[in-house]
Amino acid sequence: xxxxxLVALAVFLxxxxxxxxxxxxxxxxxxxxxxxxxxxIQAALKIGKSMFYSPKLGSNGLSCAKCHVYSVGTYMPxxxxxxxxxxxxxATFPRFDTKTHQVITMGERINMxxxxxxxxxxxxxxxxxYLTLYxxxxxxxxxxx
Numbered sequence: 001x002x003x004x005x006l007v008a009l010a011v012f013l014x015x016x017x018x019x020x021x022x023x024x025x026x027x028x029x030x031x032x033x034x035x036x037x038x039x040x041i042q043a044a045l046k047i048g049k050s051m052f053y054s055p056k057l058g059s060n061g062l063s064c065a066k067c068h069v070y071s072v073g074t075y076m077p078x079x080x081x082x083x084x085x086x087x088x089x090x091a092t093f094p095r096f097d098t099k100t101h102q103v104i105t106m107g108e109r110i111n112m113x114x115x116x117x118x119x120x121x122x123x124x125x126x127x128x129x130y131l132t133l134y135x136x137x138x139x140x141x142x143x144x145x
Contacts, residue, residue: 041133048134051127058118064110064131067117079117090139107132 051057053065064086067076072085093106104112110131111122123131 044130044133045137048130048132048137051131052134057114057123058120060119062118064113064118064135086135086138088139088142090136091142091144106135110135 051064053063053069055061055063055066057063067074067083068086071083073082075082090106093109094103096102097104097109107123107128110128114120115122122128
């Protein structure tokens with residue numbers, strides 16, 4: 001009888017230990033995936049920030065930061081507008097554009113600035129995603145309008 005109880009106890013302990021260690025391994029796997037995702041987002045943000053401050057997006061030596069960081073509040077006679085900060089701007093997209101008479105995304109608006117102000121070629125794919133991610137990051141904490 002003692003032998004049966006000991007065998008049953010041993011089987012129970014093996015099953016319990018297996019279950020417990022599987023839970024730990026699963027949790028570690030989820031945690032490592034979160035860490036990897038966070039690292040990838042941080043890397044993408046770094047690329048987007050670099051693009052935001054780079055004059056290489058256009059052909060006239062300007063960067064996004066030239067207007068939206070260093071010249072905020074300055075009136076631009078050619079455009080007929082005062083330069084705004086981009087803090088919180090992601091919370092306003094998608095939105096209706098009065099020039100194109102269409103609903104546009106933030107990525108489309110970014111490309112409009114690149115083409116018309118920076119005199120560059122529109123971004124596509126991951127490059128547009130990197131810059132959009134950085135501009136979205138500037139809106140962290142702002143409520144959607």
